[in-house]
């Protein structure tokens with residue numbers, strides 16, 4: 001759970017949903033084959049606080065999302081491909097719009113890779129894979145992600161490239177200082193694995209969940225105030241144009257999964273109201289912007 005209590009609702013600036021453009025699905029719940037020490041929702045193989053979303057459940061929410069105007073869908077967990085219905089859910093999603101699957105790329109079997117390629121070839125909509133890797137060497141990555149995770153993820157990336165994908169490699173900024181050396185290390189490692197000109201996205205650390213235990217979490221001053229929103233472009237905040245479906249209902253965004261206050265209703269139609277930025281993690285969104293989209297993100301300072 002979030003260590004710093006939410007601020008009072010009446011003190012928090014509110015963000016309006018300008019339109020439901022994007023819907024996220026917590027498709028693997030909090031279940032993951034890895035147990036990364038910086039995971040902001042503390043996913044592990046045993047954590048089934050949030051469970052897999054079924055194909056039938058996703059069909060209902062996808063149809064509602066499309067009726068409400070959504071054209072872009074993201075699938076996350078946990079490890080998305082731990083859900084045995086992930087590919088069927090993806091095939092359903094691309095009937096309505098573009099789709100991105102977030103993965104640690106360690107569970108990509110041949111049959112999964114072939115199916116992903118078929119789905120991409122079957123649709124005019126974009127199909128993207130986002131692969132999380134947090135170091136350009138086994139030593140750097142596996143310190144956070146567990147022994148063997150680097151080799152398995154790099155093989156997963158190589159396999160995706162061999163099947164015609166250009167995955168977005170997402171890297172959590174866990175180092176101090178300048179990004180240039182680290183990003184050059186990633187480019188070199190990925191090119192050695194056969195991925196030329198890799199797409200990279202740097203994410204700021206979200207000091208929640210396991211990361212809170214690792215480094216102490218947010219300080220009490222980490223808040224978005226009314227004054228900080230003067231002249232601020234809210235369109236870069238995910239909560240201004242997206243919502244997230246879980247097996248427990250609809251949440252404001254994927255970042256606040258562990259915050260019960262972030263549950264907005266049972267259905268997407270229940271969750272179209274504005275939302276108070278009362279959480280410490282909102283400060284990370286405020287300062288970094290666009291951290292959840294596929295767009296490259298400025299690294300956190």
Ligand code: SF4
Nearest residue numbers: 032036039043078104
């Ligand atoms: S950070 Fe990603 S890969 Fe690691 S435990 Fe969390 S969900 Fe799994």
Ligand code: SF4
Nearest residue numbers: 238239253255282285
């Ligand atoms: S964590 Fe980010 S996306 Fe979620 S409500 Fe706060 S500002 Fe919006």
